[in-house]
Amino acid sequence: MNGPSHSHREPQTPPEQAPVAVALPQPYRSTPVFDEISLPAALRSAHSLKAGTWGRICVIEGQLKLTYCDTHEQVLLSPEVSGLIQPQQLHFVEPLGPIKMRIDFFDTQPDG
Structure with missing residues (x-):
């Protein structure tokens, strides 16, 4: 007596591709x-970064108002x-x- 045949095979699915790590500027x-x-006080008055330098202001707690002098745009910064x-x-x-x-200071444009 032979048992049931196991000739039916599930289709092979390709292995999942590992996500490609994109190197974000550090x-x-x-x-x-x-x-x-x-x-x-220097940060509370109008100033700029040197050529080739980008900055990201990171608020850890509370709220900070950022004013861009050229456009007079004001942005409310927070931890988010x-x-x-x-x-x-x-x-x-x-x-x-x-x-x-x-x-944080960068030599290339950071994300966000």
């Missing part, structure tokens, strides 16, 4: 974490919303109550 430098008291600064773009920040923030 900051070459970051500031210390500032609060509303230690935030330098970071601020992108282009090379030589005149801007300043203003803390809105207690904050913790830092700035």
